[in-house]
Amino acid sequence: MKRYFASTLAIAVALGAPAFADDAALREAARDIFEAIPMQPPVPEGNMLTRDRIDLGAMLFFDPRMSKSGLFSCQSCHNVGIGGVDGLETSVGHGWQAGPRNAPTMLNAIFNIAQFWDGRADTLADQAKGPVQAGVEMNNTPENVEATLASMPGYVEAFKAAFPGEADPITFDNFATAIEAFEATLITPNSRFDQFLMGQDGAINEQEKRGLALFMDTGCASCHSGINLGGNGYYPFGVVEKPGAEILPEGDKGRFTVTETAGEEYVFRAAPLRNIAITAPYFHTGKVWDLTEAVSIMANSQLGAELTDDQVNDMVAFLTTLTGEQPKVEHPLLPVRTSSTPRPAPM
């Protein structure tokens, strides 16, 4: 735990730091901490961004027949039309069960150190295998996914094209690999903040600049740094003061369940803040709907800082500059089922 408290102390000191001399100084400081989203998607390790693989991934991402009920696709909880989330506190899955945590966005998820709130999946491909099998989400099995895919000539052809030369390309691993390829393309470059980082002084206004300075000065950037302003490290929620039980319920111990390491109770992956203004509600419980409230809670619980209303508003103004160009996705046409396709079983 020492490292968390050490950084908290450093933050407390930084609170009194002077503002930046000019835009150039602000940009220089910001460039030390943050990075713009590239215009081209990065290639996930061990994967290839061929057109065939991306297109197959899009089909799988949008296909509700990947769930046991025939009702849910990846898109159900990671909606490309609303910032990659579902806008619910926690997602609703098979049998109308409430999921345990708020659905995180898949937009820019390729830049995260690991996936899920507790980082339990190292890659997007690993992540993609989770919800498909979770009883509370899509409630399917790898065998049934493979049988479903193999029953449709449209998928047989698409897997051949995406994984050429493989004798038996329809596997649950390749299913996940194709989804990873598609998701890697779901990045949101060219936000106003990124334009500022690139050198456009006028891309963000004075209030937003004050918010950016404050974001660095108060220590938010200690955890929310890098290309995604978060998603790149693990930190306890409630370093200085634990938020209420509704926001941080005792039962969800976060990363502790993954690592079983003492001191990692209530530790979570720092939330990536890209597109945060369009992805309410907030926190792993999804209990906070207002970004202003979320900022205040974080300042109190993580930094022990009591921000003025003006400061919170400046910070929120800055956060709105993180909304990037949303991906334009044509809804894929999905392969036609055959008489051997396993039937959906919602009930």
Add this chain to the structure above:
Amino acid sequence: MKRYFASTLAIAVALGAPAFADDAALREAARDIFEAIPMQPPVPEGNMLTRDRIDLGAMLFFDPRMSKSGLFSCQSCHNVGIGGVDGLETSVGHGWQAGPRNAPTMLNAIFNIAQFWDGRADTLADQAKGPVQAGVEMNNTPENVEATLASMPGYVEAFKAAFPGEADPITFDNFATAIEAFEATLITPNSRFDQFLMGQDGAINEQEKRGLALFMDTGCASCHSGINLGGNGYYPFGVVEKPGAEILPEGDKGRFTVTETAGEEYVFRAAPLRNIAITAPYFHTGKVWDLTEAVSIMANSQLGAELTDDQVNDMVAFLTTLTGEQPKVEHPLLPVRTSSTPRPAPM
């Protein structure tokens, strides 16, 4: 009821009719009964297909926040990627309730005489108001839909653009009108059958031509005629012989509930057959998954005809030629919620 039996008798006589002399004769007969889907969508009566209105309709069609739970959009049950259906026997709605009937496709629905299996909505706009309010589907209210829309600047602007000059454009009526405009564009022209109708002899093969001839000769075309090969009239299910209770359950009396007219028990709108090969399962109960089986059931129950296996296969081959060009739809970016947007209430 007389008219149904009359047409049945006419059909029985026609069964012995000779095949058509050549492709020209077959086409001439077919043109008397069917019509090709136009390349351009028709304008619904009282509506306008402006770009702004279509785009707004697409947003509304894809927006799960139009449901009380925040989970369901029109797209949930009328998936543009799988022929406009959900591939379930009956749809699953709010609270994981099973809907009473199989979700019909919205593709080409603009050409139907009326909407729903029992024709209880005269227009697509009227239809669009139904599922939003149905407790078993989206479980919302017009007031909550309007409040949701009015809370988001993105929708306020989009309604202004779609309904210019209106003092208060955000109304439940305009909501439905915009969805109707979008749905009117969801047509599937240029099927191989339509190409044949237009004069391309080679667009359908010999087996498919036999199937088409049979479709007209046996009397299928008595009910399944016009541009949608159905969707243009009401007929009792089980004219000659009632199918089993699983396929035609006693409790669902069809159009009788709408008209309360004696003799209209178990009367339904003839199912439109466009894209039928990609929209399993079949019938208002969705209990039949195989098109071959569906054709046999219809021949027995409606025509009293025992078709040979070859005849059924020919008919199915013909029905596959009705699959048209599927609409390419870019998933719309949806307006951002605000703190005054009513929260989803799945539980």
